Amino acid sequence: MFSLAEENYLKTIYHLEQDTKGGVSTNSIADKMDTKPSSVTDMVQKLAEKGMLSYKKYKGTTLTTKGRKTAAGVIRKHRLWEVFLVDKLKFHWDEVHEIAEQLEHIHSEELITRLDKYLGHPDFDPHGDPIPDKNGNVKKTEKKLLSELTKKQKGVCVGVKETSSEFLQYLDKRNITIGTKLTVLGKEFFDGSMIIQVGRDQFFISKKTAENLYVQTT
Amino acid sequence: MFSLAEENYLKTIYHLEQDTKGGVSTNSIADKMDTKPSSVTDMVQKLAEKGMLSYKKYKGTTLTTKGRKTAAGVIRKHRLWEVFLVDKLKFHWDEVHEIAEQLEHIHSEELITRLDKYLGHPDFDPHGDPIPDKNGNVKKTEKKLLSELTKKQKGVCVGVKETSSEFLQYLDKRNITIGTKLTVLGKEFFDGSMIIQVGRDQFFISKKTAENLYVQTT
DNA sequence: ACTTATTTTTAGCCTTGTCTAAAAATAAAA
DNA sequence: TTTTATTTTTAGACAAGGCTAAAAATAAGT
Structure with missing residues (x-):
């Protein structure tokens, strides 16, 4: 089980990896998360010890397979909740991000399984981003x-x-x-x-x- | 805005007040929250300074009007989410407590307004407990x-x-x-x-x- | 009323996650 | 290749929220 802070770091690193070749830099994480590089170093070292990241001092970091799966799980939850907010509660697509940012940290496998079913197993969130499946795999589209x-x-x-x-x-x-x-x-x-x-x-x-x-x- | 810990204390004190005459004791709070009396003292003093509780050393504590309203808000959210879980996601009524315990801390007025509407403005949760209204008022029933x-x-x-x-x-x-x-x-x-x-x-x-x-x- | 038991509070420490300031690596420039 | 600039890490501190152990109030028992 991961803390809110840990999940946010993994999620951010996942996103940064997508548009970066090689490891993700400490500063880029700090920028995205609106925090200080020194804080990032601490957390990155902690997550590396937990086997979620591979990390060499001064050389940036990358998600391990376990780390990537965990991150994808958080993103899956975020995007499913966004679908719920827009499709069911009739929020506008520009209003859902902050709320999903909180909902993505609710811990319950069963909840997400049922939510996914309730929403009709959507493949994309309201912004068109793909929703990772249970195993963290993302259908890649040729957009x-x-x-x-x-x-x-x-x-x-x-x-x-x-x-x-x-x-x-x-x-x-x-x-x-x-x-x-x-x-x-x-x-x-x-x-x-x-x-x-x-x-x-x-x-x-x-x-x-x-x-x-x-x-x-x- | 209150932290998760603060909201949990207010909620617990609200519940304890209902079946206690006079102030709520430090130990009873510690028991209910599975924490130590010393931790309770710290938090109670903090919430008293914030105007949520009235508190005299060694004499127990009571919610102020503001505190009671805040607590009722948390309970409102908890119970609305329970209705969602049972009515929409088809959870069984004995499975929803832990999840609602997390969902009750999501901060968004708009979310709760829309959820309430989506659920058809329910008056009771799946266990028959009344759902406080927007202003924290509870219809009392003669059960x-x-x-x-x-x-x-x-x-x-x-x-x-x-x-x-x-x-x-x-x-x-x-x-x-x-x-x-x-x-x-x-x-x-x-x-x-x-x-x-x-x-x-x-x-x-x-x-x-x-x-x-x-x-x-x- | 006085001693004992219980409850509550205080004092000091720990962990998580953050920060600032300073030191150490790495990268860029002359 | 040195010097300078940038990035990253370390060291030390802090706030929140919890804990243990000990002290202080209150309550109970004789």
């Missing part, structure tokens, strides 16, 4: 960033990279949500901005936005 | 213990005093649950035991059982 598309390509929005309220509300204002079909009408090489078509509407999309929206090309 | 009934009186089971798995499973084996109608066929003054009728079946009920089952006379 790409909107910014990787070129003129005239069509795609379906399947997720967001950034999950801040600001960004999600920005998308809502333009009626972009999971499942939205869109077409790239034009792309500016100068600043990476795009013009896209959504339904009957056309929007200007900044590079930053295009780099935070995942699409699946059809 | 009595089965042991207070006399021969030939009829009643409807509306709750249990003891909530251990053992007791709840014992009741289940006899098909006694919330809403069950029963009739006292006989009562033994010697040991307080009873014979009761439930449907077509007749049972022998010990004094201890009769003292832990709440009924409403009709």
